[in-house]
Amino acid sequence: MRRQINTWPRRADKLLRSVSPWSPRPPTVVTVVGARPQFVKLAPLSRALRRGLREVLVHTGQHYDHEMSDAFFSELALPAPDRHLGVGSGPHGAMTGRMLEALEAVLVAEAPDMVVVVGDTNSTLAGALAAAKLGLPVAHVEAGLRSFDLRMPEEINRRLTDHLSQLLLCPTPTGVRNLAREGIRRGVHRVGDVMADAVRNWLPRARRRPWAVEGIAPGAYYLATVHRQENVDDPERLGGLLRALSALRHPTLLPLHPRTAQRLEAHGLKPGGLVHLLPPQPYLEMLRLQAEARAVLTDSGGMQKEAYLLGTPCITLRETTEWVETLRGGANRLAGADPRRIARAVAAVEGKRPRWDPRRTYGDGHAAERIAKLIAAAARRRR
Numbered sequence: 195m196r197r198q199i200n201t202w203p204r205r206a207d208k209l210l211r212s213v214s215p216w217s218p219r220p221p222t223v224v225t226v227v228g229a230r231p232q233f234v235k236l237a238p239l240s241r242a243l244r245r246g247l248r249e250v251l252v253h254t255g256q257h258y259d260h261e262m263s264d265a266f267f268s269e270l271a272l273p274a275p276d277r278h279l280g281v282g283s284g285p286h287g288a289m290t291g292r293m294l295e296a297l298e299a300v301l302v303a304e305a306p307d308m309v310v311v312v313g314d315t316n317s318t319l320a321g322a323l324a325a326a327k328l329g330l331p332v333a334h335v336e337a338g339l340r341s342f343d344l345r346m347p348e349e350i351n352r353r354l355t356d357h358l359s360q361l362l363l364c365p366t367p368t369g370v371r372n373l374a375r376e377g378i379r380r381g382v383h384r385v386g387d388v389m390a391d392a393v394r395n396w397l398p399r400a401r402r403r404p405w406a407v408e409g410i411a412p413g414a415y416y417l418a419t420v421h422r423q424e425n426v427d428d429p430e431r432l433g434g435l436l437r438a439l440s441a442l443r444h445p446t447l448l449p450l451h452p453r454t455a456q457r458l459e460a461h462g463l464k465p466g467g468l469v470h471l472l473p474p475q476p477y478l479e480m481l482r483l484q485a486e487a488r489a490v491l492t493d494s495g496g497m498q499k500e501a502y503l504l505g506t507p508c509i510t511l512r513e514t515t516e517w518v519e520t521l522r523g524g525a526n527r528l529a530g531a532d533p534r535r536i537a538r539a540v541a542a543v544e545g546k547r548p549r550w551d552p553r554r555t556y557g558d559g560h561a562a563e564r565i566a567k568l569i570a571a572a573a574r575r576r577r
């Protein structure tokens with residue numbers, strides 16, 4: 195009985211749409227995500243989009259372990275995916291191909307007014323390519339970032355996605371300039387960074403959490419992560435990184451990405467010294483751990499930015515960064531994977547703690563609202 199009452203207005207709405215030349219239904223956007231950092235970025239965005247648009251949330255299934263995926267959906271109060279493609283892992287081509295095929299079917303069925311992709315993962319590229327092949331407009335959140343290193347799968351994904359997009363939503367002026375250099379000027383907007391929105395929203399809650407690391411006090415440790423293909427697939431490089439972390443004079447918390455855990459096991463590598471291995475951490479815990487760390491050592495793009503926003507010095511375990519703004523004033527230092535360079539960078543931030551003002555560089559914490567307005571306007575223009 196209850197079911198009948200609930201479904202009637204929806205049926206009436208559908209009937210009305212089929213006979214009416216004007217549509218009371220809000221425009222539909224399909225958002226495509228699949229990997230851990232994308233869930234964080236989508237959380238503020240999805241909330242803003244759903245205020246005026248119908249969002250169909252598609253999870254490609256690139257990340258599938260509970261702590262890499264579901265834990266983020268529940269902690270960030272993300273709506274459950276409307277479609278889960280369950281593609282899982284594999285070589286880049288096979289993974290992207292499976293996504294492309296499954297996404298095409300979803301896009302044909304939903305006929306959205308716009309497809310929204312985020313960041314630089316294989317899920318980003320698959321979403322943009324599937325949409326472009328069907329003639330659907332694409333909005334790219336985090337457009338214009340470049341490491342200028344085409345050996346990185348993420349750099350390939352970023353470039354191709356930007357060149358397939360109609361709405362290019364850049365977090366910084368650097369992004370706008372990078373696009374202009376590649377001849378992309380139309381549809382480009384500087385909107386701020388959705389990760390700054392997420393930090394603004396969730397930091398107070400993260401700080402209220404009880405301290406969860408036994409035997410190590412806040413402020414008495416380094417926080418490290420490594421997961422990039424270039425760092426973990428080569429046993430020598432990964433071994434060098436472990437030696438560098440093992441030589442640090444304070445305890446180092448090292449939450450392990452599944453890729454890194456697999457490589458450590460495959461190469462028979464183990465950290466020594468004061469390194470504590472942890473499982474992948476939930477978002478709020480990670481924010482808290484970054485906020486209280488002496489320094490963050492990472493190859494993650496998102497963590498470079500989060501450390502910057504939280505006022506924690508960062509040492510980037512790569513040769514390049516897309517987040518060049520964080521390098522100013524020594525807030526972030528590039529140290530690659532060489533143990534001596536890493537030791538020097540740690541000594542530098544411990545010797546004279548860098549100071550910087552994290553406000554404004556990545557926006558005012560309202561990027562998601564700006565993005566939602568631009569997407570809504572573009573989607574309505576298509577009707």
Ligand code: UD1
Binds near residue numbers: 230231256258263314
């Ligand atoms: C991907 C993104 C990277 C992003 C990172 C965040 C690409 C090219 N790379 O890299 O930009 O910074 O996500 O985490 O899209 N695995 C599991 N369980 C999972 C997920 C992955 O065991 O839930 C394993 C896979 O089996 C695979 C490895 O981890 O062997 C790598 O996963 P993959 O999604 O290919 O790339 P990431 O390294 O996570």
